[in-house]
Amino acid sequence: MKKAFFLSIAIVMALTLAGCGSNKNNAGADAEAASGNASKEVTKIVVGTGTQFPNVCFIDENGKLTGFDVELVREIDKRLADYEFDIQTLEFTNLLLSLETKKIDLVAHEMEKNPEREQKYLFNTEPYAHWRNKIIVAKDNDSVQTLDDLKGKKVLTTATSAQSTILENYNKENNNAIEIVYQNGGANDSVAQVTSGRVDAFLAADFTLSLIDSKQELKAVGPALSEADILFMFRKDDPEQKKLSDAVDGAIKELKADGTLAKLSSEWLGNDFTSEEK
Numbered sequence: 001m002k003k004a005f006f007l008s009i010a011i012v013m014a015l016t017l018a019g020c021g022s023n024k025n026n027a028g029a030d031a032e033a034a035s036g037n038a039s040k041e042v043t044k045i046v047v048g049t050g051t052q053f054p055n056v057c058f059i060d061e062n063g064k065l066t067g068f069d070v071e072l073v074r075e076i077d078k079r080l081a082d083y084e085f086d087i088q089t090l091e092f093t094n095l096l097l098s099l100e101t102k103k104i105d106l107v108a109h110e111m112e113k114n115p116e117r118e119q120k121y122l123f124n125t126e127p128y129a130h131w132r133n134k135i136i137v138a139k140d141n142d143s144v145q146t147l148d149d150l151k152g153k154k155v156l157t158t159a160t161s162a163q164s165t166i167l168e169n170y171n172k173e174n175n176n177a178i179e180i181v182y183q184n185g186g187a188n189d190s191v192a193q194v195t196s197g198r199v200d201a202f203l204a205a206d207f208t209l210s211l212i213d214s215k216q217e218l219k220a221v222g223p224a225l226s227e228a229d230i231l232f233m234f235r236k237d238d239p240e241q242k243k244l245s246d247a248v249d250g251a252i253k254e255l256k257a258d259g260t261l262a263k264l265s266s267e268w269l270g271n272d273f274t275s276e277e278k
Helices: 002-038 068-079 092-100 115-120 162-173 190-195 239-257 260-269
Strands: 043-049 057-059 083-089 106-112 121-123 129-138 154-158 179-183 201-205 218-235
Touching: 043 068, 043 092, 043 239, 057 068, 068 083, 068 106, 068 239, 068 260, 092 106, 092 218, 106 129, 115 121, 121 239, 129 162, 129 190, 154 162, 154 190, 162 179, 162 201, 162 218, 179 190, 190 201, 190 218, 218 239, 239 260
Parallel strands: 043 083, 043 106, 154 179, 154 201
Antiparallel strands: 106 218, 121 218, 129 201, 129 218
16 A cells, blocks of 8 residues: 555656656746847848938938938848948948948949949849939020030049939040049049139939929030939948848839838928839
């Protein structure tokens, strides 16, 4: 009888210990799983932009970096759980070199896709804006309609910009007929340069004039010199950069579908410049 009693106790204790061990193992596994989820890696992405492009990327009266491209990047960041975007400001002329040297991972500065840039850099495939480059002159200047009309005249531009490429390509084919005047990307005085007569013209995207010429002293003339999709720029031949580019495309498609992109464009640029049909 005693033997049976002690045997029963031994069995109960064994079962209890086995149960505790099982619970402990399960708890450990659960904790491990929770820890794994909590420590899921988020890739930090350094986004390079500027501070001198009115309503696109600029410092407002409260000292905050904002504008169309900046707020768009913030919206994309919200939709990409695997990435964390860190927006940093640089001089425009340093953006591409910083991308090449891996100081930044993405350029957000209304970057126009053209053959020269496409040879060296990766662009995402879903445009977030579309613009047309035109000649900008003083309002009383009726002598200029085309690049040919600018022969022998001074035209202001910023090195590495899409507009400088248009002027440089023209000069290659026309014996340097236009006197190209390069300015620092942060000068931000194109209107004053033209109205004062220091230069005769500059080239700009169609939406830009209303943003920089509040007194309406200038005008856009002639047909569009070029039309281009506006995209983000990444390093070429880099699998991680391609993966990021694809993720950004997905986010832009969402922003287009729910109307956020058009709303941002209207808010910051004065109209919906997010498609070719504008």
